[in-house]
Amino acid sequence: DTGVSQNPRHKITKRGQNVTFRCDPISEHNRLYWYRQTLGQGPEFLTYFQNEAQLEKSRLLSDRFSAERPKGSFSTLEIQRTEQGDSAMYLCASSLSGGLWAFFGQGTRLTVV
Amino acid sequence: DQQVKQNSPSLSVQEGRISILNCDYTNSMFDYFLWYKKYPAEGPTFLISISSIKDKNEDGRFTVFLNKSAKHLSLHIVPSQPGDSAVYFCAASANEGGSEKLVFGKGMKLTVNP
Numbered sequence: 001d002t003g004v005s006q007n008p009r010h011k012i013t014k015r016g017q018n019v020t021f022r023c024d025p026i027s028e029h030n031r032l033y034w035y036r037q038t039l040g041q042g043p044e045f046l047t048y049f050q051n052e053a054q055l056e057k058s059r060l061l062s063d064r065f066s067a068e069r070p071k072g073s074f075s076t077l078e079i080q081r082t083e084q085g086d087s088a089m090y091l092c093a094s095s096l097s098g099g100l101w102a103f104f105g106q107g108t109r110l111t112v113v
Numbered sequence: 114d115q116q117v118k119q120n121s122p123s124l125s126v127q128e129g130r131i132s133i134l135n136c137d138y139t140n141s142m143f144d145y146f147l148w149y150k151k152y153p154a155e156g157p158t159f160l161i162s163i164s165s166i167k168d169k170n171e172d173g174r175f176t177v178f179l180n181k182s183a184k185h186l187s188l189h190i191v192p193s194q195p196g197d198s199a200v201y202f203c204a205a206s207a208n209e210g211g212s213e214k215l216v217f218g219k220g221m222k223l224t225v226n227p
């Protein structure tokens with residue numbers, strides 16, 4: 001296993017379109033996180049799964065955002081009706097319960113034009 | 114409100130010298146602190162961490178110091194190497210409800226000159 005994998009690496013979309021990102025965590029990790037990073041800022045927490053259960057969502061996650069983790073394996077993050085303010089790097093991370101740190105993927109850079 | 118603050122956006126040091134990166138936090142519930150390093154076009158990579166029950170943790174050239182009373186931590190890199198040039202993020206977690214979500218600072222760009 002080579003780590004957390006995210007696809008696509010880059011996505012350019014027109015305002016109003018829907019986009020979906022995928023994250024494949026490290027295989028034995030039961031926790032999966034989504035973060036968003038904008039220019040000049042650190043990553044900001046969006047949501048978190050333990051196995052297939054979505055246990056926490058940030059107020060940053062508007063109703064246009066939805067995340068799933070079917071069967072507790074890979075996860076998808078969908079953004080509906082994209083806005084220019086959604087342009088950011090979307091980072092996925094995974095960890096074990098009780099693990100001391102999370103491993104991050106390389107991220108998906110979204111540009112909304 | 115910024116719960117984790119990295120007030121210096123950048124630092125430049127000479128190879129072989131010490132790099133000191135600072136971080137302040139406001140939330141007394143934070144009980145675990147981490148430093149991540151990020152190269153361009155890559156995700157953050159874990160570097161070193163410290164629990165709130167300790168005041169120092171060392172791993173090779175990297176040492177993190179925690180001053181709970183001042184709500185301040187620092188990362189020391191000795192000796193600094195050109196490969197250390199990257200953006201460094203300070204992060205903290207409160208382990209509320211068992212979640213280990215991280216709160217990050219804005220990051221600081223370290224440049225180590227040969």
